[in-house]
Amino acid sequence: MKKIYSSENSQQIAMLQNILQRAGVPVTVVERGSALELMLIQPGYEPIAKEIIREFKSNPPDPAAFMQQRSAHRQQSQSLPLWKILAQQAGIVTFIVFLAVLLTAIMQWFVAPNATISQLIFTPRGVPELSFDQPWRFVTPILLHFSATHLVFNLFWWWYLGGRIELAYNSRILAAVTLITAIVSNYFQWAASGPLFGGLSGVVYGLLGFAMVVAWKKPTHPLALPPFLLIFMVGWLLLGYTDILWVNVANQAHAVGLISGIVLGFFIRLQDGRKNSGSQRF
Template structure:
């Protein structure tokens, strides 16, 4: 990279505290020794100016760096949040439209177009068309659209809330297109795994995608820490505990409906894999 000189200091000056501060802030830099001086370098002129200002304020480093260096700014309004998270909002909007069109899974006339397998109701039974027949007919969208189907307001509200929370983090750190690619990829994996586990059945929801986004943020953060992926304490543990509870069958026994455990596990494994790849690439970069 083309390095920009930030400042030159005598060798007697202890830069240890300030260097630790830069590392904790994830600032790319290097220090070299030239002509009896230590020279601090960064990749860009703009960053160089910011680092100079930071050194003027905290030459010895600062244990409360997050508070000390956080600029005072107004919290963006709702419109501002939508602009900053337009892809997250777009996915949620499509999900809401599908919920309205399918009447939260009660309108079978529209629901059958979005399920993993096409089906027809004959009496009290749903007769499913083999998946390969639907794909051969060009209905490839069925591999993804179950992620948009929700059964009930609580199902929709919980999934929507978590997608807004996790999706915005990934969009902020890696961009809207990457969030879309990850969402579709996790949706595909979770749908295929759920189908392989449950066979012909009705299933849907963003929960498989959510576990994918969670796994992505979790592993990425372990390998290449970034403020965007720093989840509140206990979130990962809570989601994993909930996954174990669902796997135990307690939810089914209590009569709260069937849980798509295959989708959850498939999404989580896929998310951990992408988080591993993304974290390693970011760490190398």
């Protein structure tokens, strides 16, 4: 993240933050001593942010009029249909994967169960070797789910974590983290249990590990997660290695997904640190 504006006037910071966010610029506020700093989350938005700040400085809005306008905008937002509200919480990759999993569930459960499973599992039925001539199989097990509970649980966490990562960084980052954690977690689960497995859980744990690292000790980071969520997810992973749970759990996919996400998170955090140390402030 990069500092783009600093002021001790909390009302001024709140107005500018609101203006930037309404323009689609991802920013957050950090308190440093008596000053409040606006931090740009994605460096690609810097030119737009600079222009908005210049306009704000040269023609600052009237606070009373601004608050009235903001209240009206908030009421309008609350009246938006559900799909528009959801659209503000995620990007294109989040939508594509979400829909792909839903469509796969329809095909798997109601249209062509055997054909869908045989085409999407890690290796064809009865074939123990990897099928490098069918590369989609390294990823497609994440689309398969074997119960409604499994499906809903994974889609919820995918939307919550994937949407936040895509908005905080970009679609390329989410796509890369998804593909890498899918391939790695699928491979290790296949090596441990054979080809008949599926689910988005390995990727979900990869996203969790990614978010944990990039937001570590950064409570204002957009990917900072509540402690109870981390405890729940890690606790669920550990319970999978016991006999307490009543369902089959892809333990290797969960554990390897988490580890691979943590590794990717360290890489991105290192890149962020280099950008921040080498960036100019204004």
